[in-house]
Each structure stands twice: as structure tokens, then as C-alpha cells.
Amino acid sequence: MTPEQRAAEFDAADPLAHYRECFTLPADVIYLDGNSLGALPKATPDVMRRVVEREWGEGLIRSWNASEFGAGWFSAASRVGGKIAPLIGAAQNEVVACDSTSVNLFKLIAAALQMRPGRKVILSEPGNFPTDLYMIAGLERQGLAERRLAPRDRLVEALGDDVALLMLTHVHYKTGALHDMAALTRAAHAAGALVLWDLSHSTGAVPVDLNAVGADFAVGCGYKYLCGGPGAPAFAFVAERHHARLEQPLTGWFGHAAPFAFSDDYADAPGIERMLCGTSPVLGLAALEVGVDLIAGIGAERLYAKSQALSEFLLESLMAHDVALELVSPPVSNARGSQLSFRHPHAYAICQALIARGVIGDFRDPDVLRLGFAPAYLSFADIAAAARHIAEVLASGEWRNDEFNQRAAVT
Numbered sequence: 001m002t003p004e005q006r007a008a009e010f011d012a013a014d015p016l017a018h019y020r021e022c023f024t025l026p027a028d029v030i031y032l033d034g035n036s037l038g039a040l041p042k043a044t045p046d047v048m049r050r051v052v053e054r055e056w057g058e059g060l061i062r063s064w065n066a067s068e069f070g071a072g073w074f075s076a077a078s079r080v081g082g083k084i085a086p087l088i089g090a091a092q093n094e095v096v097a098c099d100s101t102s103v104n105l106f107k108l109i110a111a112a113l114q115m116r117p118g119r120k121v122i123l124s125e126p127g128n129f130p131t132d133l134y135m136i137a138g139l140e141r142q143g144l145a146e147r148r149l150a151p152r153d154r155l156v157e158a159l160g161d162d163v164a165l166l167m168l169t170h171v172h173y174k175t176g177a178l179h180d181m182a183a184l185t186r187a188a189h190a191a192g193a194l195v196l197w198d199l200s201h202s203t204g205a206v207p208v209d210l211n212a213v214g215a216d217f218a219v220g221c222g223y224k225y226l227c228g229g230p231g232a233p234a235f236a237f238v239a240e241r242h243h244a245r246l247e248q249p250l251t252g253w254f255g256h257a258a259p260f261a262f263s264d265d266y267a268d269a270p271g272i273e274r275m276l277c278g279t280s281p282v283l284g285l286a287a288l289e290v291g292v293d294l295i296a297g298i299g300a301e302r303l304y305a306k307s308q309a310l311s312e313f314l315l316e317s318l319m320a321h322d323v324a325l326e327l328v329s330p331p332v333s334n335a336r337g338s339q340l341s342f343r344h345p346h347a348y349a350i351c352q353a354l355i356a357r358g359v360i361g362d363f364r365d366p367d368v369l370r371l372g373f374a375p376a377y378l379s380f381a382d383i384a385a386a387a388r389h390i391a392e393v394l395a396s397g398e399w400r401n402d403e404f405n406q407r408a409a410v411t
């Protein structure tokens with residue numbers, strides 16, 4: 001059987017196949033970059049139109065409260081956070097949608113340092129997503145933190161009694177490798193440290209159970225698998241047991257216990273709302289809510305099962321075409337997130353040649369071709385076609401064309 005014939009059988013048996021209809025995707029595109037920017041849900045434009053024309057245009061300032069115009073802008077950050085919660089094993093009151101992942105990292109690293117007086121070290125791994133490491137640098141420059149990096153097989157021994165926080169990304173953005181969240185959380189706690197998990201490449205693709213592993217904090221992205229749109233608000237998780245003690249440094253009025261008391265003095269909101277800073281990005285939250293409703297409605301377990309089947313099928317199809325690319329992701333699907341990464345000295349040009357054929361993946365410096373499998377809207381037929389394009393691009397050497405070798409600003 002050809003990969004295309006196998007794909008037809010898999011698609012016919014795929015319980016998630018009909019969800020593709022919930023997304024707008026160009027007909028001539030095979031989209032293997034939903035791990036970087038999720039596709040547009042078909043419902044989003046109408047929701048945005050309603051929020052803009054009805055809630056903003058007619059409701060004006062009245063729309064901050066629940067009213068005839070809508071559910072209310074003021075509660076949107078907590079409401080959307082509560083809908084993300086089941087995807088990450090959190091309670092509804094432990095998650096809030098706000099700011100960017102970077103800003104949420106800053107708030108939580110600073111809060112963790114304050115909860116572990118006498119300890120200054122933030123432990124992470126080299127090659128973690130850049131913004132995660134850069135946000136430690138900012139606190140280092142303030143004299144508040146000290147960065148320590150240890151390779152993944154040395155993290156546990158690097159957990160000295162000076163470590164305030166272990167901060168890791170659950171699914172590695174470049175390789176897709178998964179950390180053992182339960183074991184690392186346990187080890188950090190045994191060393192007296194707190195743990196922050198970055199779930200940017202997990203949420204909406206890989207099941208996560210923050211409360212089962214006893215995680216302290218987490219952050220994640222709204223525009224990747226959650227399909228919230230470019231620059232969508234991110235989210236922050238704080239375990240309920242820390243709510244009363246947590247002090248984050250960006251003490252803006254939306255994190256205040258009574259923002260509309262207009263008091264001169266700051267007082268933390270009692271729950272997860274103390275993670276907020278300024279006025280919520282209402283339009284961004286409205287778009288994010290559509291994506292979250294859709295993805296959470298499918299459920300993390302079903303999404304991951306399909307993502308594993310898709311990535312296994314790509315490997316199988318590449319083999320059928322005799323493509324020998326060096327796999328840098330774990331070869332076993334339950335040891336990786338929802339992506340496959342391949343190393344090639346000309347990965348950039350290969351990626352560009354694929355994009356010219358409508359197969360959109362991405363390139364990660366210096367030599368990685370990264371293909372993401374957003375399980376909500378990809379079909380097995382997409383994967384079979386992608387494998388054929390990859391085989392043709394490599395066999396023909398068309399990636400050698402000059403046009404595929406000029407670097408753009410965003411890769």
C-alpha cells in the first residue's frame with residue numbers, strides 16, 4: 001500500500017477527522033506549524049465582529065460588567081483561564097489568562113524567589129526557549145536572582161540548597177523531548193525548591209496533570225495549540241496552596257483586591273487574580289476563548305493520541321520513500337510532544353523549498369527542520385502528501401535554488 005492509501009484508511013477511522021471543518025485553512029497549504037501559530041477557528045471572525053460591534057460599539061463601557069451586551073469583560077481573564085484548566089490538570093480557580101508568556105515567567109520567577117528567602121538560584125537547562133532564560137537574566141540584573149544551567153541528565157544533582165526554583169519547559173521547543181514532570185517536581189521539592197513548568201508546547205497537544213504531580217507554577221502560550229491568534233494572551237497557573245502567600249512584583253490595579261475602590265495602597269486580590277497587572281486585552285481574550293472552547297472540547301488525551309499517530313505515520317511514510325533524515329526528536333512517540341525535528345546542514349533551504357510547495361513547517365537555528373502536528377485539524381492525507389513533498393525536495397535538490405537560501409527575519 002502507498003502512504004496515500006494508508007492515509008485514506010486512517011482518515012476514515014479517525015474520530016477527530018470532523019474537527020478539521022471547524023478551522024479555516026487554505027486549500028493549497030499543508031500546515032505543519034500549528035505549534036508556532038495555531039490555525040484560525042471558523043467561529044473566531046463572527047465572535048470578534050460581535051465583540052467589536054455589539055459589546056464595544058453599542059455596549060461601550062457598560063460591557064465591562066455582564067449585561068445585555070455580553071458576559072462581561074472584567075471576568076474574561078478568569079473565565080478563559082478556568083477553561084484552560086482542564087487541559088493542564090488544574091482547578092478552574094488556579095489559572096488566569098493574561099499578559100505574554102514572557103511577562104508571566106517574570107512575575108512567577110520573582111514570586112518564587114520571595115517564597116524562598118536566602119535562596120537565589122533559578123535552575124534551568126541550556127537550550128531552553130530563549131525568553132525563559134532571558135527572563136532570569138532580567139532578575140539577575142536587579143540583583144535578585146542567579147542563573148544556573150544544567151543539562152537534562154544533570155538537573156537533579158544541580159538541585160542544591162541554594163535553588164529557589166526549578167524552571168523548565170515540559171516539551172522542548174526544538175527537539176520535542178518531554179521532561180518527566182512528576183520525577184523532576186518531586187526532586188525539586190525534596191531539595192526545598194519550587195517548580196515552574198512552561199507548557200507552551202504542551203497545552204492543547206499533550207496531556208498534563210499539574211496537580212497530580214504537585215507543580216507549584218506554570219505558564220503557557222495562547223497562540224500555539226490553543227489557536228488564540230497572533231499575540232494571544234498567555235496563561236499562568238498557581239497552585240491554590242500558594243494563593244495566599246504569592247506576591248508578584250507587577251502590582252498593577254487589575255491584581256488589586258478592589259480595583260474600583262481606587263485606594264492609594266496596594267492589596268493583593270485573594271486568588272489567582274493577583275497574577276493580573278493592567279487592563280485585560282479584551283479582544284485578544286475573546287479570540288482566545290474561541291480556540292480554547294474548541295480545543296478543550298476535544299480534550300488533551302484524544303488530541304495526543306492523534307498527534308502520536310500522525311507523527312508515527314510521517315516517519316513511516318518517509319521510510320516508504322527511502323528518505324533518510326536525521327531525527328533529533330525522541331524516536332518513541334510517548335517520549336516526545338507533538339512535533340518531529342530533523343537535522344540537516346541545509347535545513348533552512350529545505351524548509352523554504354517546502355514552503356514554496358505549500359508545506360509549511362519551520363526552521364530552528366542552526367540546522368533543524370521542525371514539523372508540528374496540530375491534531376485538531378491535520379489529516380493523515382496531509383501527512384502522506386508532506387512526506388511525498390519532502391522526498392521530492394530532497395531527491396531533486398531543488399532546495400539548492402538561490403531563492404531558498406536567503407534568510408528572512410522571522411524563521
Ligand SMILES: *Cc1c(COP(=O)(O)O)cnc(C)c1O
Pocket residue numbers: 100101102103129131132169173198200201221234
Ligand atoms: C512560544 C514560547 C514562548 C513564547 O513567549 P512569548 O512571551 O509569548 O513570546 C515562551 N516559552 C516557550 C517555551 C515557548 O515555546
